Amino acid sequence: MKEDKKCTCGCEEEKECTCTHEHDHDCDCDCDCDCEREDEIVEISTDDGRKLKFFLVGTIEYKGKWYSAFEPAEEIEGMSEEDLIIFEVSGDDEDNAELLPIEDNALLEEVFEEFCRALDEEEMAEEAMSLEPTDEN
Numbered sequence: 169m170k171e172d173k174k175c176t177c178g179c180e181e182e183k184e185c186t187c188t189h190e191h192d193h194d195c196d197c198d199c200d201c202d203c204e205r206e207d208e209i210v211e212i213s214t215d216d217g218r219k220l221k222f223f224l225v226g227t228i229e230y231k232g233k234w235y236s237a238f239e240p241a242e243e244i245e246g247m248s249e250e251d252l253i254i255f256e257v258s259g260d261d262e263d264n265a266e267l268l269p270i271e272d273n274a275l276l277e278e279v280f281e282e283f284c285r286a287l288d289e290e291e292m293a294e295e296a297m298s299l300e301p302t303d304e305n
Contacts, residue, residue: 208223208224209221209222209223209224209241210222210223210224210238212238212267220240220242220244221240221241221242222238222239222241222253223239223240223241224237224238225237225238225239225252225283226283226287226290227257228279228282228286233256233257234256234257235254235255235256235257235270235279235283236254236255236257236267237252237253237254237283238253238254238255239251239252239253252280252283254270254276254279254283255267255268255269255270256268256269256270
């Protein structure tokens with residue numbers, strides 16, 4: 169049976185399904201809506217009680233403390249989608265961690281540079297893993 173299915177991410181892209189049984193389809197569309205990152209979304213509450221959605225970019229340890237970087241997962245006034253927000257992570261439990269703003273601009277710059285270095289290393293490692301080994305025989 170052939171039927172058109174809508175992308176489950178909400179982007180409304182239609183996909184062709186040829187299976188004969190009922191099940192949810194994973195999103196493998198090329199819609200550029202970040203639906204493949206949906207499981208990385210974190211809601212952060214502001215001081216005034218608003219809940220904003222961000223993608224977790226990553227968490228690193230730097231000088232004995234933990235820091236997490238986020239980018240907007242939705243349109244947020246005063247921010248572009250390329251903006252990165254970095255917080256110090258306080259607490260031992262991931263579920264109850266408190267995100268603290270970094271008020272020292274020099275430290276913020278150092279942590280940002282460390283994130284950039286870590287992301288470059290990760291990107292290079294992923295690229296290396298995707299390369300096929302060459303047979304030199």
